[in-house]
Amino acid sequence: MRLAVVGDLLGRADGRYDLESLAGALTRRGHEVRVLTASPVAAEVAAGGHRLIPIPVDVTDRQRPEDLMPMIGEMGRFLIDDWSQDPPDAVHCHGWAYGMAAQLAAKHRPVPIVQAFHQLTTREQGHPGAPAMNGTAVKLETLLARNATAVTTACTDEMDEVIRMGCPRARVSVLPSGVDVDAYSLDGDVAARGRERHRIVALAQDFSPDQGLEQVLAVLPSLPAAELVVIAGGDGARRLLAAAERLGVSARVHVVVTTEDREIASWLRSADVAVCPALYDPDARAVLRAMACGATVVATEAGGPRDAVIADVTGLLVPPRNAAALSRALRSVLGQNVLRQGMGLAGRARARSRYSWDRVSTDAEVAFEAAARRALATSA
Known part of the structure; x- marks a missing residue:
């Protein structure tokens, strides 16, 4: 044509x-x-x-x-x-x-x-x-x-x-x-990390309230063995870090301001779980990037993520604005290594076969x- x-x-x-x-x-x-x-x-x-x-x-x-x-x-x-x-x-x-x-x-x-x-x-x-x-x-x-x-x-x-x-x-x-399945893959640079804590990587388009990052921060005190890496573009990182300070979790929070594919992929390869907390996002791009890198996904049950994620197979879906459900989902994934690895592999296969x-x-x-x-x- x-x-x-x-x-x-x-x-x-x-x-x-x-x-x-x-x-x-x-x-x-x-x-x-x-x-x-x-x-x-x-x-x-x-x-x-x-x-x-x-x-x-x-x-x-x-x-x-x-x-x-x-x-x-x-x-x-x-x-x-x-x-x-x-x-x-x-x-x-x-x-x-x-x-x-x-x-x-x-x-x-x-x-x-x-x-x-x-x-x-x-x-x-x-x-x-x-x-x-x-x-x-x-x-x-x-x-x-x-x-x-x-x-x-x-x-x-x-x-x-x-x-x-x-x-x-x-x-x-x-x-x-x-999703670019060559840029977002299992192969490539992996961001450095320690092994004493689980790593949660949160993906957002920016730092605005509708991206749900504050909700991820709110559940971090209930996950004392986890660190949080927030990846987003634009301004607003200072406000998020101030909120982390008020919650007493700033030592376990790292903010990365970037839209560069190679850098985002390196962080995702280092993640135990990727969380995509936007309250509503018709675009599943963040979820797909995480899945393509083999990361288990916890995402909001709405919009693009609801289409992309097969619940309990390639990741977990939680209702918008439900901090308790988000906390339970993250604890479940982080506490079960076999489940986490299986979901990561299934997500990778789905991203490549359905969303390349x-x-x-x-x-x-x-x-x-x-x-x-x-x-x-x-x-x-």
């Missing part, structure tokens, strides 16, 4: 979907893939073999993906020109602005539009630190979902939400994030082919 992927190229570094890994995997499957983006592009052909096409809009002062919204007309005109010369069989859009521009362009140059949602506004609500409900955002998401030829979501919870918006079930599928980018690209391929068939049937 001739495929166009439209979105930002900022996935791996800032927690957004890694478009280039998906594009590279689709290229390896024999598809002709081009990525159209307002992000700075350094080459015409990426290392993965897909083409990179810059959308010529001024992004000098852009801080957030939403800042592209005033440019959708300009972006749409560029897409019309591109698709008039070389129409794709399907277009995969990531982000509101890219989705709006693509749907506007498709009115003039019809192509099947597959809209990706990575975290719906309605699913963010009810969690500490979540922004107030933005009515405009909900309307935009609903409009994009209903008008797209097909929709992909990050997890089953998000798929159910899109269906509640009024998008027919037959047009929605789950397309999770993949090559495997995820087969799911994407199915969604694109279905969208192309639906568009053809509609136009007939």
Whole structure:
């Protein structure tokens, strides 16, 4: 198929979907893939073999993906020109602005539009630190979902939400994030550690309250034989360390501020258990990284982790905001070596077989082919 992927190229570094890994995997499957983006592009052909096409809009002062919204007309005109010369069989859009521009362009140059949602506004609500409900955002998401030829979501919870918006079930599928099973593997550097304590590695996107790190700190006093390594990006480490000081566990807490794959993998290989405590995260990326490194996972039973973790086989799932359940799960895993090793091996096998980018690209391929068939049937 001739495929166009439209979105930002900022996935791996800032927690957004890694478009280039998906594009590279689709290229390896024999598809002709081009990525159209307002992000700075350094080459015409990426290392993965897909083409990179810059959308010529001024992004000098852009801080957030939403800042592209005033440019959708300009972006749409560029897409019309591109698709008039070389129409794709399907277009995969990531982000509101890219989705709006693509749907506007498709009115003039019809192509099947597959809209990706990575975290719906309605699913963010009810969690500490979540922004107030933005009515405009909900309307935009609903409009994009209903008008797209097909929709992909990050997890089953998000798929159910899109269906509640009024998008027919037959047009929605789950397309999770993949994991780089070469970067996150059993082989590679292992962070140094002592053997007098168990090591818990907590993974979070940042230090905000909705990431659940304070809850992990709260249960650490009940685990006197364990140390905690917190890995996250951004600011806020000082606040977390102050909380550890108040709880009297600061000597057993180490904070690592990084988004670098090699460093994260080295810590995960040294872990007895990895905990992914975000109160709600549609993206299972943190869980998958831990599983791919062979670490037993304890994660929140919601969003992406609920899809990725097979409870009591590849890890343990605990309800959000339930410190007692989290404490029990960690004590259970740390106290049973055979259980811990078995879950780690099972998790590694599941990450490689179900969530490698090559495997995820087969799911994407199915969604694109279905969208192309639906568009053809509609136009007939």
